[in-house]
Amino acid sequence: MTLSDADAIAECLEAVVRREFEGCTHISGLRRLASGASQETWLFAADGPHGSERLILRRAPGGERQHEMAVGLEAEAALIALAAECGVVVPPLRYVLKREDGIGRGFITSFVAGETLGHRIVRDPRFAATRQHLASDCGAMMARIHAMPKERLPPLRRADAGLRTDELYRRYRSFSAPRPVFALAFRWLKENLPATGSTECLVHGDFRNGNLIVSERGLEAVLDWEIAHLGDPIEDLGWFCVNSWRFGEIDKPAGGFGTRAQLCDGYRAAGGTVEPGHLRFWEVLGTLSWGVSCAAMVETFRSGIDNSVERAMIARRASETELDLLDLLAETD
Amino acid sequence: MQDDPDPRAILGSISRLLRDTLAQDLPERTRFLLRVAANAADLVGRQLALEPGYDAAERRRLSLLLGSEGSLAEQNARLCAAIEAGEITLASEELVAHLRATAREKLAVDQPKYSAYVAALRRDEAHTS
Numbered sequence: 223m224t225l226s227d228a229d230a231i232a233e234c235l236e237a238v239v240r241r242e243f244e245g246c247t248h249i250s251g252l253r254r255l256a257s258g259a260s261q262e263t264w265l266f267a268a269d270g271p272h273g274s275e276r277l278i279l280r281r282a283p284g285g286e287r288q289h290e291m292a293v294g295l296e297a298e299a300a301l302i303a304l305a306a307e308c309g310v311v312v313p314p315l316r317y318v319l320k321r322e323d324g325i326g327r328g329f330i331t332s333f334v335a336g337e338t339l340g341h342r343i344v345r346d347p348r349f350a351a352t353r354q355h356l357a358s359d360c361g362a363m364m365a366r367i368h369a370m371p372k373e374r375l376p377p378l379r380r381a382d383a384g385l386r387t388d389e390l391y392r393r394y395r396s397f398s399a400p401r402p403v404f405a406l407a408f409r410w411l412k413e414n415l416p417a418t419g420s421t422e423c424l425v426h427g428d429f430r431n432g433n434l435i436v437s438e439r440g441l442e443a444v445l446d447w448e449i450a451h452l453g454d455p456i457e458d459l460g461w462f463c464v465n466s467w468r469f470g471e472i473d474k475p476a477g478g479f480g481t482r483a484q485l486c487d488g489y490r491a492a493g494g495t496v497e498p499g500h501l502r503f504w505e506v507l508g509t510l511s512w513g514v515s516c517a518a519m520v521e522t523f524r525s526g527i528d529n530s531v532e533r534a535m536i537a538r539r540a541s542e543t544e545l546d547l548l549d550l551l552a553e554t555d
Numbered sequence: 556m557q558d559d560p561d562p563r564a565i566l567g568s569i570s571r572l573l574r575d576t577l578a579q580d581l582p583e584r585t586r587f588l589l590r591v592a593a594n595a596a597d598l599v600g601r602q603l604a605l606e607p608g609y610d611a612a613e614r615r616r617l618s619l620l621l622g623s624e625g626s627l628a629e630q631n632a633r634l635c636a637a638i639e640a641g642e643i644t645l646a647s648e649e650l651v652a653h654l655r656a657t658a659r660e661k662l663a664v665d666q667p668k669y670s671a672y673v674a675a676l677r678r679d680e681a682h683t684s
Contacts, residue, residue, distance in 0.1 A: 400635035472670035541661035
């Protein structure tokens with residue numbers, strides 16, 4: 223990000239806010255938040271004679287670029303608006319950018335106060351009481367997402383267990399170095415594919431600790447809808463339990479703050495259906511998926527597309543998933 | 556023969572420099588990147604110290620498991636092919652023990668504080684004490 227980026231955005235954003243937000247005369251304090259490599263998140267305030275309101279701008283990187291799996295900013299905005307209607311906690315959608323706004327593709331939401339950093343959510347004494355019910359609340363929220371009416375969803379990619387396994391396997395095979403643990407996990411996934419059929423629904427795709435806003439009161443918002451798709455609902459529960467998202471709290475499989483039973487009970491109480499074997503399949507796939515994403519950074523680094531230290535260190539996180547996969551595959555039902 | 560200080564000692568001083576700089580009042584993003592760079596210097600130091608012994612151990616285990624000889628890259632490619640073909644499976648205790656040992660050798664370099672690695676070390680201690 224250069225200073226001129228921020229200046230250019232600020233100028234266009236002020237015009238949008240003056241036109242679309244009643245009583246606002248200018249904006250202030252625009253700054254990019256550290257989170258999110260695949261999308262830009264900006265915090266700013268809309269000010270007027272009657273006060274000031276903090277808002278969030280979500281924008282495609284550089285205004286236009288988009289990840290191949292991403293639903294697109296306009297679809298993400300539509301999902302957030304529908305989710306709010308269906309009782310899912312999300313930052314309220316305020317405005318979807320138009321081409322003539324000159325800021326690229328994106329949308330504006332209200333700012334939701336709370337903590338997003340995973341390691342604080344799992345350890346900070348402030349959230350001790352919240353952690354007692356957070357896994358169950360997340361399960362209930364997933365059930366509401368999975369019950370969102372399909373006929374009102376924007377166009378989405380379809381990816382059930384078989385397709386997810388195949389697309390991961392293709393990525394893995396494109397790597398220069400084969401990895402025996404991944405090969406073993408792929409073999410296990412292919413032998414343990416869940417039966418598919420009537421359960422296809424909206425899957426959030428990235429529902430995990432780190433993409434949540436949490437306060438002393440509980441779950442305040444579910445963020446990052448950009449890889450939502452149609453698929454098997456239990457994918458969200460499995461991904462939520464991946465050890466990498468427990469932020470060191472390995473004995474609390476649900477997000478680093480709860481048990482699988484709490485997550486599943488909350489899910490069932492809100493109308494969802496889940497079996498332990500099915501959850502395990504998606505936990506293995508989720509762990510492997512994170513591992514393949516890390517290992518893919520080796521190629522990104524080597525090609526020079528991004529040869530930063532940060533990228534190199536994420537590449538070196540592939541090994542964490544190998545031990546996690548071996549632990550998971552060793553568990554007996 | 557190269558002169559002292561040796562590479563690990565120099566890496567240690569790079570890591571200390573980066574961490575000392577962190578104490579200063581810098582933007583959040585810069586502090587984060589400096590911390591990542593310090594962690595990377597530490598990782599390289601661990602790899603320089605541990606890799607020769609770990610590679611030799613992995614090569615020995617692969618020779619026993621596969622009954623063949625070759626470079627680590629060749630042997631690992633052979634093992635992957637055997638796993639994909641279903642010739643060697645999760646039922647093989649030797650395979651699982653080898654894979655666990657290898658994953659732990661990687662984590663000793665990559666992330667010695669990773670939760671699953673620390674838990675595995677603790678289980679070992681419980682067994683031997």
